[in-house]
Amino acid sequence: xxxxYEFVFYIKHEGNRIFExxxxxxxxxxxxxxxxxxxxxxxxxxxxxxxxxxxxxxxxLWAERGHEVAFGQTIINxxxxxxxxxxxxxxxxxHGDVNIGVKGKDFSVMFSKQEAGLISLRYNDKEYxxxxxRTSFFRATTDNDRGNRHNFRCxxxxxxxxxxxxxxxxxxxxxxxxxxxxxxxxxxxVQTTNKVIYTVKSDGSINIRLKYTGxxxxxxxxxxxxxxxxxxxxxxxxxxxxxxxxxxxxRNEGARLDxxxxxxxxxxxxxxxxxxxxxxxxxxxxxxxxxxxxxxxxNYNDKPFELSVxxxxxxxxxxxxxxxxxxxxxxxxxxxxxxxxxxxxxxxxGAPVHDQYLIPSNKxxxxxxxITKTKSI
Numbered sequence: 001x002x003x004x005y006e007f008v009f010y011i012k013h014e015g016n017r018i019f020e021x022x023x024x025x026x027x028x029x030x031x032x033x034x035x036x037x038x039x040x041x042x043x044x045x046x047x048x049x050x051x052x053x054x055x056x057x058x059x060x061l062w063a064e065r066g067h068e069v070a071f072g073q074t075i076i077n078x079x080x081x082x083x084x085x086x087x088x089x090x091x092x093x094x095h096g097d098v099n100i101g102v103k104g105k106d107f108s109v110m111f112s113k114q115e116a117g118l119i120s121l122r123y124n125d126k127e128y129x130x131x132x133x134r135t136s137f138f139r140a141t142t143d144n145d146r147g148n149r150h151n152f153r154c155x156x157x158x159x160x161x162x163x164x165x166x167x168x169x170x171x172x173x174x175x176x177x178x179x180x181x182x183x184x185x186x187x188x189x190v191q192t193t194n195k196v197i198y199t200v201k202s203d204g205s206i207n208i209r210l211k212y213t214g215x216x217x218x219x220x221x222x223x224x225x226x227x228x229x230x231x232x233x234x235x236x237x238x239x240x241x242x243x244x245x246x247x248x249x250x251r252n253e254g255a256r257l258d259x260x261x262x263x264x265x266x267x268x269x270x271x272x273x274x275x276x277x278x279x280x281x282x283x284x285x286x287x288x289x290x291x292x293x294x295x296x297x298x299n300y301n302d303k304p305f306e307l308s309v310x311x312x313x314x315x316x317x318x319x320x321x322x323x324x325x326x327x328x329x330x331x332x333x334x335x336x337x338x339x340x341x342x343x344x345x346x347x348x349x350g351a352p353v354h355d356q357y358l359i360p361s362n363k364x365x366x367x368x369x370x371i372t373k374t375k376s377i
Contacts, residue, residue: 001026002025002026002027003057004057005054005056006023006024006055006056007022007024007025007035007052007053007054008020008021008053009022010051010053011050011051012048012049012051014046014240014259019039019040023035023037047076048076048077048078049073049074049257049258050073050074050076051071052073053070054070054071073257075257088176089202089203090104090105090202091200093173093178098114099111099119100180102178104202104204105203106123106124106373107122107123108120109200109206111180112132116166116182116196117134117196118132118133118198121296121371123373126294128230128295128296129230130331133227133229134161135161135194135210135225136224137157137158137160137161137223138154138160138161138222138315139222139223139276139314139340140274140275140315140317140318141275142275142343143273143275143348144344144353145276145344147348147350148344148351150222150352153220154219156187156188157188157221158318159186159187160187160192162315163186163187164184164185164187165184165185165186165187167183167185168182168183169181176201177199177200177201177202178200179198179200180197180200181195181196182197184196190216190217190218191215192212192215192218193212194210196208196210197210197211204372204373205370205372206370206371206372207301207368208367208368208369209301209366209367209368210226210338210365210366211364211366212224212364212365212366214360214361214362214363214364218361219361220358220361221359221361221365222341222359223337223339223359224337224338224339224340224359225305225306225335225337225338225339226367227313227314227333227334227335228335228336229333230296230331231332232311232332233290234288234290234296234332235264235265235311235332236261236264236288236289236295237261237262237267237286237287237289237307237309238259238260238286238287239280239283239285239286240257240285240286241257241260241280241281241283241284241304242255242257242282243255243256243258243260243280244256244258244260244262246269246280247280248279248281248340248343249281249306249339249341249342249357250342250343252281252282255282257282262309264309264310264332265311267310268311270323272323273320273321273322274312274320274321274322274323274326276343279307280307280308281304282304283300283304285297286298288332288334295374296372297374298334298370298371299369299371299372300369301369301370302368305336305338305369306335306336306339307336307337308337309332309333311331311332311333312326312333313331314333336367338365338367339359339365341353342354342358344357
């Protein structure tokens with residue numbers, strides 16, 4: 001029965017608790033009972049979660065009072081059309097031989113024609129990136145991947161992210177924004193293309209959109225997203241998404257939607273053989289900051305993304321056979337991901353990831369998110 005437990009019902013608005021009530025009911029095993037709870041009217045716009053936490057009423061030999069043994073969650077969206085924000089701040093576009101700069105109030109960004117992307121991002125004269133972000137198609141292989149020969153089958157996608165080449169560039173300047181569009185081709189047996197579109201607005205926000213065009217004749221894609229190589233000190237991340245533990249599209253039924261916080265080093269799982277780890281799904285926004293709370297905020301545009309924040313790149317993890325072979329930590333690697341294939345695990349010696357958790361290469365994929373400075377800057 002339920003006499004040993006209390007049920008805490010609470011409502012959260014985008015991670016902030018706005019209502020809570022404790023329910024004490026004794027229901028015998030095999031019986032059912034419906035309990036009505038008077039809830040406040042939802043007056044705010046946005047996303048709400050209705051949660052029930054089943055907890056121990058008293059201390060036991062195996063856990064203390066208040067320990068959660070089960071939970072349930074329902075997500076409610078109360079979305080109303082909001083008036084669009086007009087960006088009236090002034091900004092300047094500077095054209096150089098190899099770079100294009102955009103400068104406005106408290107921000108400056110620079111794009112390279114040679115590196116084909118964003119090479120400098122400054123808020124309040126503080127630099128936050130170390131190189132142009134890249135589209136990533138690869139993840140460090142897992143034990144399950146190695147067991148089903150994923151690394152052999154999908155090796156071209158590992159190379160695609162390393163050696164993609166820009167073949168076209170377009171620039172569109174408007175009164176309140178500047179749009180730069182890069183087109184890349186990848187060194188795959190069947191030619192594949194990818195577009196990266198940056199839109200810098202006069203308020204300093206940067207919208208980034210990635211568009212992959214599907215082709216026939218290629219293996220499944222391990223991952224599709226954008227990889228940022230940030231300074232080492234930006235090693236704290238806070239996000240609103242599914243957590244608190246790492247989760248994947250075939251491993252997230254036990255995760256809950258809330259605001260969580262961790263660090264890049266704590267997010268690195270200590271497997272015997274270093275491999276893909278630390279992913280989060282269903283992310284609405286994420287802040288990656290230093291100890292002073294200064295850094296970057298990544299916000300979803302049309303649909304939630306997946307997030308990875310680690311002290312190593314996927315290639316550094318892939319190259320290490322043991323933890324002590326990983327290099328010294330020099331950067332924080334952030335990936336904003338449209339989708340990553342599942343982990344699988346029916347067995348680790350040949351069973352593939354189920355089809356519904358794969359990323360077919362013959363389908364178009366897109367990702368859209370916005371970068372802003374954190375509120376503390």
